[in-house]
Amino acid sequence: MKTYINSGNKDTRSGFGAGLTELGKSNENVVALCADLTGSLKMDEFKANHPERFFQVGIAEANMIGIAAGMTVGGKIPFTGTFANFSTGRVYDQIRQSVAYSGKNVKICASHAGITLGEDGATHQILEDIGLMKMLPGMTVINTCDYNQTKAATLAIAEHKGPVYLRFGRPKVPNFTPENGEFKIGKAVQLTDGNDVTIVATGHLVWEALEAARALNEEGISAEVINIHTIKPLDEDAILKSVEKTGCVVTAEEHNYYGGLGESVARILTQHNPKPQEFVATNDTFGESGTPAQLMDKYGLNSEAIKKAVKTVLNRK
Amino acid sequence: MPNIKALNDLTVQVRRDILRMVHKVNSGHPGGSLGCTEFFVSLYQEIMETKDGFDMDGKDEDIFFLSNGHISPVYYSVLARSGYFEVDELNTFRLIDSRLQGHPTTHEGLPGVRIASGSLGQGMSVAIGAAEAKKLNKDNHLIYSLHGDGELQEGQNWEAIMYAAGNNIDNLIATIDVNGQQIDGATDTVLPLGDLKKKFEAFGWTVVEIEEGNNIEAILNGMSTAKSLTGKDKPVCVLLQTIMGNGVDFMMHTHAWHGKAPNDEQLEIGLAQNPVTLGDY
Numbered sequence: 001m002k003t004y005i006n007s008g009n010k011d012t013r014s015g016f017g018a019g020l021t022e023l024g025k026s027n028e029n030v031v032a033l034c035a036d037l038t039g040s041l042k043m044d045e046f047k048a049n050h051p052e053r054f055f056q057v058g059i060a061e062a063n064m065i066g067i068a069a070g071m072t073v074g075g076k077i078p079f080t081g082t083f084a085n086f087s088t089g090r091v092y093d094q095i096r097q098s099v100a101y102s103g104k105n106v107k108i109c110a111s112h113a114g115i116t117l118g119e120d121g122a123t124h125q126i127l128e129d130i131g132l133m134k135m136l137p138g139m140t141v142i143n144t145c146d147y148n149q150t151k152a153a154t155l156a157i158a159e160h161k162g163p164v165y166l167r168f169g170r171p172k173v174p175n176f177t178p179e180n181g182e183f184k185i186g187k188a189v190q191l192t193d194g195n196d197v198t199i200v201a202t203g204h205l206v207w208e209a210l211e212a213a214r215a216l217n218e219e220g221i222s223a224e225v226i227n228i229h230t231i232k233p234l235d236e237d238a239i240l241k242s243v244e245k246t247g248c249v250v251t252a253e254e255h256n257y258y259g260g261l262g263e264s265v266a267r268i269l270t271q272h273n274p275k276p277q278e279f280v281a282t283n284d285t286f287g288e289s290g291t292p293a294q295l296m297d298k299y300g301l302n303s304e305a306i307k308k309a310v311k312t313v314l315n316r317k
Numbered sequence: 318m319p320n321i322k323a324l325n326d327l328t329v330q331v332r333r334d335i336l337r338m339v340h341k342v343n344s345g346h347p348g349g350s351l352g353c354t355e356f357f358v359s360l361y362q363e364i365m366e367t368k369d370g371f372d373m374d375g376k377d378e379d380i381f382f383l384s385n386g387h388i389s390p391v392y393y394s395v396l397a398r399s400g401y402f403e404v405d406e407l408n409t410f411r412l413i414d415s416r417l418q419g420h421p422t423t424h425e426g427l428p429g430v431r432i433a434s435g436s437l438g439q440g441m442s443v444a445i446g447a448a449e450a451k452k453l454n455k456d457n458h459l460i461y462s463l464h465g466d467g468e469l470q471e472g473q474n475w476e477a478i479m480y481a482a483g484n485n486i487d488n489l490i491a492t493i494d495v496n497g498q499q500i501d502g503a504t505d506t507v508l509p510l511g512d513l514k515k516k517f518e519a520f521g522w523t524v525v526e527i528e529e530g531n532n533i534e535a536i537l538n539g540m541s542t543a544k545s546l547t548g549k550d551k552p553v554c555v556l557l558q559t560i561m562g563n564g565v566d567f568m569m570h571t572h573a574w575h576g577k578a579p580n581d582e583q584l585e586i587g588l589a590q591n592p593v594t595l596g597d598y
Binding site for chain 2: 031052053055057058060062063064065066067068069070071072073074075076078093094096097098101102103104
């Protein structure tokens, strides 16, 4: 089984910051907007390098989204930055009308997504944002798994014309994808080959899926891990091809199972090749305060939970 | 010198367009449209500097954003009669497969429209964004926007108003259609707006008042003043006092025609009060 080396824990938001810094140098049309969370979003370096292209909007997210939409009229490529909760739920109608329906080239970049935001608690831990964003016609939805991939995604979305939701997080997590790796929007990355079960994971759950696959391998269970960084458009072919081989699937995400990646996978399986599926996701609940590790454990979002789901789905084959 | 008679003739023709458009589909918003007819005619015929043709970026020309998208009939009529698309297309207003959606949108690619609007309170932010882009592009042209007075009840406006002053957005002229009416009644009874001039000034804007907002000459004078106040570090607000339903006597001074179409008989009365000038579509 192919193994992956953690080159050292890093936060995905820093990958975004590094990507944005690079874009600042390489693409003069890139502008950045932030709603009073410059440090949290790791946008300081872009701000320092290009003060004229950095727009501090204050604690006014609705206005930020509208300004970003307006800036595209004039050829700018705006990257908005705030927490995932304030990037989506708080400004849903602004994104819907001024960005998505208007077809504007705005990149909505959201940190502190999911439960691993940790101690701030449920007011700040959005577990519904993937659903909100994937329902918008024309919206590309990306949820990256580590620092390197987040940096690569940040660079890639600047080249993509159209609205994008880029979701990343706060905690330091293993960094294992290649440095300066290729990022193709809408293209799944198969991480391991396996015959018994497909594990389709996104975001922070990708490393957990690899950990689960390694442990399962020791028990003689061969798992094929697929890293889905683009939830919409979903790489249906890659998922169907794998499930055709393995005959069952576990989906894993740091999100409510309502509206998440799992439901998207269930839809394509139902349409093309119905097979048993288990969901590793939050169970229609809000989060709470705690350390990221405590919360991932309590809410069933780690390698242990994935292993358990694999055992369950194998019994249903 | 502007030809006032020609502008007034166009105004009357646009009123006919508005009445006929909403009558045909028995839906749409004639009241606010009629109230802003003179403003739109002045804006597109005299005030704005625009290029021939249409491109989304609008570089090297003035740009307009309509925030209160429900007054699409006047917007469409004036866009068509200013050459953005054929006037015959006004026949398709609100019909299936039309570019003239109930509320304006870029989605169907209608020339002249640069943002979707309809859900209220979003246009000021968009206009500010376009103004920031113009500054980055070192383009000295202006951004114009129009907002309903009732629309100012949406909180996003005040985020935008605060931002514009704090960031010296002095290439923006945001006009408020002060007709004092909204769907449920007078703004004073639904949710009083208070003293808008003082509010905008307190937020750091320069305010120009046009008391006769249905008089072409008054609009041209007021907007000329507004233009002269741009480029001085402060955003400019125009408080345009209008009469909802202007030019059709039974629609005037009431919120009743905010979102209601005239019946056959009412249409005839309205058209008789606005005889053909340039020719119907």
